[in-house]
Amino acid sequence: MKHLVAGTAGHIDHGKTSLVKALTGIDTDRLKEEKARGITIELGFAHLELPGGVRLGIVDVPGHERFVRTMVAGAGGIDFVMLVIAADEGVMPQTREHLDICRLLGVPRGLVVLTKVDLVEEEWLGLVTEEVREYLAGSFLESAAIVPVSSRTGAGIDALREALAQMSRGLAEREPAGPFRLPVDRVFTMPGFGTVVTGTLWSGIIRTGDAVEVLPSGRTARVRGIQVYGRKEAQGVAGQRVAVNLQGLDHDEVTRGETLVPPGLFRATRTVDVHLDSLPSSRDLKHRSTVRMHSGTAESPAQVILPDRELLRPGEAAPAQLRLRNPLLLFPGDPFVLRCYSPATTVGGGRVLDPAPPRRRRRSEDAVELITALDGDDPQEKVRLLVRESRLSGIAASEAGFRSGVGATPLEQALHQLLSRGELVQVLKEPRMLLTREAFSELEEQLLVALNSYLVANPLREGVGKEELKGCLPKRSDPRFFGAILADLAREGKVLVERDLVKPVTEISAPVLACEGVRDAVAAALRQGGIEPPTVRELAEKLAATEKSLLEHLAVLVREGRAVRVSSGLYYAPEPLNALRDRLTEFLKEQGEITPSGFRDLSGLSRKFMIPVLEHFDSTKVTIRVGDVRRLRRG
Numbered sequence: 295m296k297h298l299v300a301g302t303a304g305h306i307d308h309g310k311t312s313l314v315k316a317l318t319g320i321d322t323d324r325l326k327e328e329k330a331r332g333i334t335i336e337l338g339f340a341h342l343e344l345p346g347g348v349r350l351g352i353v354d355v356p357g358h359e360r361f362v363r364t365m366v367a368g369a370g371g372i373d374f375v376m377l378v379i380a381a382d383e384g385v386m387p388q389t390r391e392h393l394d395i396c397r398l399l400g401v402p403r404g405l406v407v408l409t410k411v412d413l414v415e416e417e418w419l420g421l422v423t424e425e426v427r428e429y430l431a432g433s434f435l436e437s438a439a440i441v442p443v444s445s446r447t448g449a450g451i452d453a454l455r456e457a458l459a460q461m462s463r464g465l466a467e468r469e470p471a472g473p474f475r476l477p478v479d480r481v482f483t484m485p486g487f488g489t490v491v492t493g494t495l496w497s498g499i500i501r502t503g504d505a506v507e508v509l510p511s512g513r514t515a516r517v518r519g520i521q522v523y524g525r526k527e528a529q530g531v532a533g534q535r536v537a538v539n540l541q542g543l544d545h546d547e548v549t550r551g552e553t554l555v556p557p558g559l560f561r562a563t564r565t566v567d568v569h570l571d572s573l574p575s576s577r578d579l580k581h582r583s584t585v586r587m588h589s590g591t592a593e594s595p596a597q598v599i600l601p602d603r604e605l606l607r608p609g610e611a612a613p614a615q616l617r618l619r620n621p622l623l624l625f626p627g628d629p630f631v632l633r634c635y636s637p638a639t640t641v642g643g644g645r646v647l648d649p650a651p652p653r654r655r656r657r658s659e660d661a662v663e664l665i666t667a668l669d670g671d672d673p674q675e676k677v678r679l680l681v682r683e684s685r686l687s688g689i690a691a692s693e694a695g696f697r698s699g700v701g702a703t704p705l706e707q708a709l710h711q712l713l714s715r716g717e718l719v720q721v722l723k724e725p726r727m728l729l730t731r732e733a734f735s736e737l738e739e740q741l742l743v744a745l746n747s748y749l750v751a752n753p754l755r756e757g758v759g760k761e762e763l764k765g766c767l768p769k770r771s772d773p774r775f776f777g778a779i780l781a782d783l784a785r786e787g788k789v790l791v792e793r794d795l796v797k798p799v800t801e802i803s804a805p806v807l808a809c810e811g812v813r814d815a816v817a818a819a820l821r822q823g824g825i826e827p828p829t830v831r832e833l834a835e836k837l838a839a840t841e842k843s844l845l846e847h848l849a850v851l852v853r854e855g856r857a858v859r860v861s862s863g864l865y866y867a868p869e870p871l872n873a874l875r876d877r878l879t880e881f882l883k884e885q886g887e888i889t890p891s892g893f894r895d896l897s898g899l900s901r902k903f904m905i906p907v908l909e910h911f912d913s914t915k916v917t918i919r920v921g922d923v924r925r926l927r928r929g
């Protein structure tokens with residue numbers, strides 16, 4: 295059995311509800327007020343079986359201009375439209391508006407039913423048919439069948455049933471792919487059962503026992519039972535009209551406009567990027583104007599942001615951002631309609647391109663490029679530009695899929711290409727986070743700068759702790775990116791990672807060398823030490839630095855003539871060392887030679903200093919060692 299859903303459309307009193315009754319035997323005007331006033335206020339639902347194994351659900355919509363919003367709710371999700379035009383009146387305002395809405399909602403096909411033919415002459419019928427044909431020229435119903443009927447006499451109803459069967463044969467059932475999605479169009483309570491919601495299932499399969507989340511409210515419930523066209527079923531499938539009995543939810547806790555989805559997968563949004571078509575019959579739509587957005591069974595006041603112009607003229611199309619007062623659950627590709635407040639007319643509509651874009655600067659070329667790509671059909675370009683827009687924050691692969699509407703398989707293919715070409719970098723596995731190569735390099739750069747600045751500020755350290763460096767990532771970036779960035783820096787030989795410490799590799803001491811303050815401190819410590827200065831090890835302890843970095847500082851001080859290397863671990867300030875030399879040469883001039891213990895007495899140095907100093911004077915050719923004594927070396 296093939297399941298399809300058709301919707302009625304057309305001006306009030308043109309005979310839509312009567313037609314549905316003539317076709318199905320079901321009176322869809324159930325409300326007391328509807329009976330009393332003879333008009334449709336709420337959506338009505340009926341169904342019939344057509345030859346060829348088709349079960350056709352019919353959504354009967356109100357034609358009154360005050361209830362266009364209800365019509366929009368009913369027209370969402372239909373497979374084709376029956377445009378009802380009374381033969382005695384012809385095309386009227388809501389005939390036009392409903393046809394516009396169907397076009398904007400992307401209803402793909404339909405047929406036209408000329409009703410009340412019992413009220414007109416044969417000749418008049420010919421004229422009206424011609425008028426209707428002319429009116430439809432250029433629209434998606436241009437070559438649709440026009441079927442004359444009378445619901446009163448039953449004339450033409452069989453022919454209509456045949457036309458419906460033929461149309462249905464040419465239409466494919468919806469693929470029940472993806473998670474289920476049921477925009478609620480009615481809520482009521484059934485004595486003994488509790489809350490029941492109905493709707494046209496847009497995608498997936500909903501089963502008895504399923505957990506559901508109601509969005510945007512976020513309430514959860516469980517499916518206690520399902521009916522499809524009045525019959526109990528274990529499941530409802532995309533394209534069917536279903537009634538779902540919900541457990542754990544009062545009837546006032548869910549309303550029309552909300553959507554049932556599996557829990558935890560989706561979120562409602564207040565900002566959407568869209569492709570916006572303005573109706574040729576509408577008026578100028580200004581940047582920042584407030585309209586009403588209708589999509590599925592939901593609606594919200596919305597502000598229109600035009601990123602690349604001030605004004606959308608009738609008949610033009612443009613990228614736009616809609617800022618919604620109420621959060622709605624929207625998906626890429628969802629059709630929508632925009633209506634003005636006063637007069638309450640339909641001004642345009644289009645398709646959702648990105649259900650969760652950031653707010654951005656207007657006139658951003660990048661943004662327009664992204665929206666345009668999302669409007670196209672190149673999954674790779676969509677993904678690439680979404681990742682580019684995420685800049686240093688990166689974007690999860692699943693989010694790129696959600697925002698672009700690119701399905702799982704094409705998404706994988708696109709990612710595979712982009713990653714293997716190196717245009718994108720995966721920085722995290724779970725969730726799978728993506729950055730562009732440029733953003734990744736920028737983060738690497740920022741870490742290197744942070745590392746260097748740290749070493750300038752802490753000149754006696756030779757590296758930065760990992761945790762400390764991680765904290766240097768920009769706030770927009772996820773600290774969890776750190777691992778991938780550091781690994782890449784190490785792989786490229788830009789840093790050395792030693793256990794918990796990250797060190798620069800090349801020109802290791804450039805920032806350290808630049809630091810005058812540290813060297814001043816070292817030079818001062820040596821001067822203060824006089825003839826018994828702190829050793830390198832002691833200096834390192836005192837200044838909380840590594841010996842390695844101190845040796846770098848000392849090497850510079852030696853070059854600058856501010857320190858003298860006496861042994862590998864001992865440096866002197868020049869003045870006290872020169873004083874020692876002077877005293878020694880004076881002594882040797884008078885005495886000729888000196889023993890180590892003699893030098894100890896002369897200088898007052900302890901053994902620890904005395905030997906290296908004596909050896910230093912030997913190597914600098916002040917003295918010459920002869921056996922156990924030193925003599926002046928004569929140049």
Ligand SMILES: Nc1nc2c(ncn2[C@@H]2O[C@H](COP(=O)(O)OP(=O)(O)O)[C@@H](O)[C@H]2O)c(=O)[nH]1
Pocket residue numbers: 304305306307308309310311312313332333334357409410411412413443444445446447
């Ligand atoms: N003579 C005649 N009257 C009709 C026909 N179809 C509907 N009507 C009448 O037109 C009025 C409006 O019909 P209804 O189905 O409620 O129109 P809707 O507003 O489009 O749903 C009612 O009084 C109907 O009885 C028809 O085929 N022939």
Ligand SMILES: [Mg+2]
Pocket residue numbers: 310311312333334355356357
């Ligand atoms: Mg009606």
